[in-house]
Amino acid sequence: MKFYPLVFLTTAALLSITSCAPKPTLEVPEAYKKGQNAFHKICSNCHGSDGMGKQTQAPKLIDEEFLAPNYTDDDIRETILNGTNKMPPQKKNLTTEEITEIIKYLRYSQNAAGLEPEEEEEG
Numbered sequence: 001m002k003f004y005p006l007v008f009l010t011t012a013a014l015l016s017i018t019s020c021a022p023k024p025t026l027e028v029p030e031a032y033k034k035g036q037n038a039f040h041k042i043c044s045n046c047h048g049s050d051g052m053g054k055q056t057q058a059p060k061l062i063d064e065e066f067l068a069p070n071y072t073d074d075d076i077r078e079t080i081l082n083g084t085n086k087m088p089p090q091k092k093n094l095t096t097e098e099i100t101e102i103i104k105y106l107r108y109s110q111n112a113a114g115l116e117p118e119e120e121e122e123g
């Protein structure tokens with residue numbers, strides 16, 4: 001399962017070509033396509049292709065920091081709906097169902113990237 005460098009290189013290469021319209025670079029199973037599409041329509045302008053956050057204003061979401069033990073599905077939903085002081089609320093741009101699909105898609109991507117919860121070190 002050591003495919004990180006390849007994933008990063010592919011992402012970087014694709015980002016440099018398509019930086020104005022971030023597109024997914026990863027194949028996901030059918031069940032996650034809806035979420036992937038919604039993410040790339042609404043979130044990836046800021047969070048980058050595949051939520052990798054490269055050369056973007058917003059953080060990488062495929063990161064230990066946002067795994068379920070640290071950052072729950074409800075936390076993600078809440079952030080999408082109401083934003084933060086730096087992220088504008090997205091509730092006007094998405095249906096409840098799309099938000100659920102985006103969360104599913106993000107969890108799948110975190111898993112596919114081989115991320116594992118870190119020991120509790122930041123609260």
Ligand code: HEC
Pocket residue numbers: 039042043044045046047057058059061066075076079080084085086087088090094102
């Ligand atoms: C207009 C740009 C923009 C869009 C669109 C956007 N975000 Fe964000 N997002 C940000 C920024 C900037 C931050 C960092 C906010 C902070 O540090 O307070 C952020 C932070 C986050 C966080 C972490 C919040 C935290 O507490 O640290 C999550 C999760 C997140 N975004 C998810 C999403 C999802 C999912 C979407 C699509 C539905 C989305 N964002 C759309 C700019 C954006």
